[in-house]
Amino acid sequence: MEVRIWRGKAEGAFSSYHVPVRDNQTILDVVTEIQREQEPALAYRFACRVGVCGSCAMTVNGKPRWTCRTHVTRVAHEGVLTIEPLRNLPRIKDLVCDMGDFFQKWQKAGGKHSGSLTRADKPALVDITNPARVTANAAIECINCAICYSACDVVAWDKDYLGPAALNRAWTLVNDERHSEREETFDKSFGEGGCGSCHSQGNCTRHCPVEISPSESIAGLKRAAFSGLPKMDGN
Amino acid sequence: MERTLFKAQRISAILLAPWVLIHLGLILYAVRGGLTAAEILDRTQGSLFWGLFYGSFVLLVTVHAPIGLRNILREWTPLKSDNINPMCFMFGLFILVMGIRAVAAVVG
Numbered sequence: 001m002e003v004r005i006w007r008g009k010a011e012g013a014f015s016s017y018h019v020p021v022r023d024n025q026t027i028l029d030v031v032t033e034i035q036r037e038q039e040p041a042l043a044y045r046f047a048c049r050v051g052v053c054g055s056c057a058m059t060v061n062g063k064p065r066w067t068c069r070t071h072v073t074r075v076a077h078e079g080v081l082t083i084e085p086l087r088n089l090p091r092i093k094d095l096v097c098d099m100g101d102f103f104q105k106w107q108k109a110g111g112k113h114s115g116s117l118t119r120a121d122k123p124a125l126v127d128i129t130n131p132a133r134v135t136a137n138a139a140i141e142c143i144n145c146a147i148c149y150s151a152c153d154v155v156a157w158d159k160d161y162l163g164p165a166a167l168n169r170a171w172t173l174v175n176d177e178r179h180s181e182r183e184e185t186f187d188k189s190f191g192e193g194g195c196g197s198c199h200s201q202g203n204c205t206r207h208c209p210v211e212i213s214p215s216e217s218i219a220g221l222k223r224a225a226f227s228g229l230p231k232m233d234g235n
Numbered sequence: 236m237e238r239t240l241f242k243a244q245r246i247s248a249i250l251l252a253p254w255v256l257i258h259l260g261l262i263l264y265a266v267r268g269g270l271t272a273a274e275i276l277d278r279t280q281g282s283l284f285w286g287l288f289y290g291s292f293v294l295l296v297t298v299h300a301p302i303g304l305r306n307i308l309r310e311w312t313p314l315k316s317d318n319i320n321p322m323c324f325m326f327g328l329f330i331l332v333m334g335i336r337a338v339a340a341v342v343g
């Protein structure tokens with residue numbers, strides 16, 4: 001099969017490689033094979049290879065994907081793979097992007113958990129049937145892969161937009177009874193470039209590999225502007 | 236601030252929706268019935284109802300449109316908020332003055 005891979009930074013070009021088709025071959029397998037056998041200087045990121053760490057995301061045939069869990073047979077188009085870095089992030093080299101902005105925006109959206117208990121206290125007992133907890137649970141399994149961020153057009157247009165992942169994180173904290181700064185997080189998520197900028201069309205949700213719905217989380221934040229913060233029992 | 240503007244825009248949109256429908260229905264009615272401008276003015280002038288209706292219409296648009304314009308300018312132009320905010324405020328004032336003038340002319 002033919003594999004076209006982006007080489008360079010913002011300026012660069014595609015190089016073509018040929019790789020044999022194998023059973024159960026993932027996009028990450030293909031990139032690794034090329035790096036080991038043909039192009040030792042090829043830069044790319046991965047760690048876990050099993051869909052946990054979120055570091056292997058790339059644009060494959062035009063769509064952002066987690067490459068370690070994407071099988072070639074599912075995405076190759078007429079025997080050709082085109083692999084580029086994620087969109088909406090500054091390019092460092094080949095398939096590697098600078099994730100700095102992406103994570104800074106998590107902070108800007110109030111994404112830092114702040115507990116109110118100390119080491120001396122007993123661990124907080126969380127009622128898993130509490131509706132706020134159920135809402136938070138639906139959104140907490142984010143692997144920070146930035147696929148949604150790359151899929152979001154508003155991020156592409158408005159450099160200040162915090163983006164789906166950061167706002168999704170804020171929504172989980174707003175629903176977390178152990179977070180002592182729920183109000184502050186909510187305020188930050190509604191700051192300039194915050195959830196008010198989202199168009200609710202759900203490209204983020206469509207591409208999230210772990211089936212989180214950031215668009216639904218953002219809708220939750222918007223609704224809370226009218227209905228107030230989610231109610232907590234005993235908080 | 237963003238939250239307040241967000242709410243103001245949504246609430247004004249909800250209120251505007253039926254107002255726009257009534258306004259469109261009214262246009263269709265007036266045109267189909269073949270009313271002349273003079274006949275229309277004859278009915279609206281001195282009418283408290285139409286004064287309140289179009290007066291509130293103008294107020295709602297004054298709230299709604301500049302916030303939407305602000306969002307569009309922020310998303311689609313390289314302009315900074317420092318410039319966009321006063322521009323949209325002026326735009327709101329412009330709509331308000333023109334709107335009030337128009338309502339005064341129709342019902343006054």
Ligand code: SF4
Pocket residue numbers: 151152153154155163164197198199200201202203204205214215218
């Ligand atoms: S729904 Fe919102 S966050 Fe998701 S892709 Fe669209 S604009 Fe971006």
Ligand code: SF4
Pocket residue numbers: 054141142143144145146147148149164165168207208209210211212214
């Ligand atoms: S919400 Fe989904 S797509 Fe976005 S960073 Fe988290 S895991 Fe990745």
Ligand code: FES
Pocket residue numbers: 046047048049050051052053054055056057066067068069
């Ligand atoms: S390498 Fe860890 S998610 Fe793909």
